[in-house]
Amino acid sequence: xxxxxxxxRAVVHSLAACPLASLLWEMxxxxxxxxxxxxxxxxxxxxxxxxxxxxxxxxxxxxxLRQPLWMGARRPLGLWSFFYITLHLTAFILAWCGLDFAxxxxxxxxxxxxxxxxxxxxxxxxxxxxxxxSIRRRMGARWVRLHRLVYLIAVLAxxxxxxxxxxxxxxxxxxxxxxxxxxxxxxxxxxxxFTSIKCAPLSLRRSKS
Amino acid sequence: xxxxIARLSDPKPSxxxxxxxxxxxRQWLSGLGYTGAMxxxxxxxxxxxxxxxxxxxxxxxxxxxxxxxxxxPIDETLTPYEDVIRYNNFYEFGTGKGDPVANSKRxxxxxxxxxxxxxxxxxxxxxxxxxxxxHALQERIYRFRCVEAWSMVVPWVGFPLAExxxxxxxxxxxxxxxxxTLVDPQRFPAQGFGRSTIPWPYVEGLRMDEAQHPLSLMVVxxxxxxxxxxxxxPLRLMVxxxxxxxxxxxxxxxSFLEQQPPTxxxxxxxxxxxxxxxxxxxxxxxxxxxxxERRLPNSLFDPNWIPTRKFNGYENEVAHLYAGMNLRKLY
Numbered sequence: 085x086x087x088x089x090x091x092x093r094a095v096v097h098s099l100a101a102c103p104l105a106s107l108l109w110e111m112x113x114x115x116x117x118x119x120x121x122x123x124x125x126x127x128x129x130x131x132x133x134x135x136x137x138x139x140x141x142x143x144x145x146x147x148x149l150r151q152p153l154w155m156g157a158r159r160p161l162g163l164w165s166f167f168y169i170t171l172h173l174t175a176f177i178l179a180w181c182g183l184d185f186a187x188x189x190x191x192x193x194x195x196x197x198x199x200x201x202x203x204x205x206x207x208x209x210x211x212x213x214x215x216x217x218s219i220r221r222r223m224g225a226r227w228v229r230l231h232r233l234v235y236l237i238a239v240l241a242x243x244x245x246x247x248x249x250x251x252x253x254x255x256x257x258x259x260x261x262x263x264x265x266x267x268x269x270x271x272x273x274x275x276x277x278f279t280s281i282k283c284a285p286l287s288l289r290r291s292k293s
Numbered sequence: 294x295x296x297x298i299a300r301l302s303d304p305k306p307s308x309x310x311x312x313x314x315x316x317x318x319r320q321w322l323s324g325l326g327y328t329g330a331m332x333x334x335x336x337x338x339x340x341x342x343x344x345x346x347x348x349x350x351x352x353x354x355x356x357x358x359x360x361x362x363x364x365x366p367i368d369e370t371l372t373p374y375e376d377v378i379r380y381n382n383f384y385e386f387g388t389g390k391g392d393p394v395a396n397s398k399r400x401x402x403x404x405x406x407x408x409x410x411x412x413x414x415x416x417x418x419x420x421x422x423x424x425x426x427x428h429a430l431q432e433r434i435y436r437f438r439c440v441e442a443w444s445m446v447v448p449w450v451g452f453p454l455a456e457x458x459x460x461x462x463x464x465x466x467x468x469x470x471x472x473x474t475l476v477d478p479q480r481f482p483a484q485g486f487g488r489s490t491i492p493w494p495y496v497e498g499l500r501m502d503e504a505q506h507p508l509s510l511m512v513v514x515x516x517x518x519x520x521x522x523x524x525x526x527p528l529r530l531m532v533x534x535x536x537x538x539x540x541x542x543x544x545x546x547x548s549f550l551e552q553q554p555p556t557x558x559x560x561x562x563x564x565x566x567x568x569x570x571x572x573x574x575x576x577x578x579x580x581x582x583x584x585x586e587r588r589l590p591n592s593l594f595d596p597n598w599i600p601t602r603k604f605n606g607y608e609n610e611v612a613h614l615y616a617g618m619n620l621r622k623l624y
Contacts, residue, residue: 117380119591
């Protein structure tokens with residue numbers, strides 16, 4: 085079991101690093117296109133969102149596949165997502181706004197989708213800060229409650245993404261459908277569907293640990 | 294009120310063509326030499342076709358060679374050709390900025406004709422060759438401001454829309470023009486089933502006096518070359534004081550109307566995109582600022598933000614068209 089767990093983590097880390105490696109390569113080759121900052125900000129945000137969705141998919145995967153192994157990937161995926169979103173925000177301020185604080189403050193105060201995105205990132209901070217095993221053990225049930233913030237984070241992130249798009253609705257709709265599906269499985273699991281020893285509701289399992 | 298076109302007869306020699314444009318022409322000519330050599334070496338059907346350009350293309354090449362320089366070029370750095378042809382919004386090829394250049398490789402202009410109808414003496418159809426034949430081509434270096442808050446400076450080649458309008462013989466009742474882009478999923482892959490993002494055909498419109506303004510240009514070339522597919526081949530509109538989406542690409546139909554036509558973006562989101570769509574830093578798009586623009590080229594280290602100017606800097610030329618209108622309401 086620990087061997088498979090480590091293998092899964094290694095796969096997660098290498099896959100999650102790929103988009104960043106690709107962006108760095110494109111950057112070094114001057115291949116970011118005609119408006120490189122916009123491209124960089126969009127790519128970092130997109131992959132941060134994908135990884136957040138992946139981390140949210142681990143519990144439903146465990147429930148559907150009756151395989152607890154997946155839970156080992158949840159933490160690295162969440163942290164990678166936070167890392168990409170932090171880079172997304174950094175690139176937005178440094179490269180897109182050009183570190184012009186008049187532009188930064190106007191964007192943050194006047195653009196609804198920027199406010200939503202920023203709120204989402206701010207809410208991710210306490211989750212990232214309490215992600216270590218020792219803090220989690222010490223916090224116990226409070227950790228579970230705190231980390232339920234991820235649902236709010238995902239909803240904020242979704243609207244940030246959907247509102248920022250001009251007309252590109254295919255991706256926002258796809259992200260929306262996946263999110264609703266993931267929430268649906270959790271709700272059904274809580275209502276007692278899919279029950280088995282392996283697939284007891286998450287909160288019960290967590291509170292024992 | 295100064296109408297710039299009136300100075301056409303007397304340009305200062307130093308103003309005729311910016312050096313960068315001149316050098317780009319040279320590069321292009323040497324590029325043509327290479328292309329010719331390449332085509333001579335390969336014997337494929339595709340290259341055979343390219344070796345013998347159609348009458349339309351031959352005519353256009355001839356005309357491009359004797360393009361009149363911009364009589365009054367603006368003193369701003371040109372956006373490089375490479376950026377002009379690879380950073381495009383053209384949803385018929387896909388919604389990404391790089392989709393048009395990637396998905397237009399197999400685009401063929403011919404067959405192409407433009408239907409003229411509505412309030413005209415007699416509706417008719419113009420084959421491409423006949424359409425461009427009577428017009429002398431001119432270079433116009435225009436600012437190009439996208440509603441998404443990026444901008445370019447582009448040396449277009451074309452002829453005044455007013456010349457085409459007079460050939461169409463509109464009747465006295467014609468108050469508006471309606472333009473339509475080609476619908477053909479063979480040539481525009483993103484118009485195919487399941488890939489469409491907006492309803493086709495793409496439709497744009499102008500008021501008659503806007504269309505007849507000397508700045509309104511029918512574009513057939515850019516940087517001295519034939520207009521590439523991703524930029525709206527073979528024929529596109531350019532109204533430089535309006536947001537880019539007004540300058541409809543790949544036109545196949547021009548209708549003269551008594552009433553203001555509903556346009557594509559207006560129908561999709563009338564709160565965000567109006568019929569007039571004049572560049573206006575005082576009226577923000579509901580979701581982003583129009584106060585400034587990212588002038589391309591830029592870099593990761595400098596986004597090159599510049600203030601957006603009213604009517605995209607063409608206020609002296611076009612403001613009179615909108616005298617007395619509330620541009621906050623009629624955005």
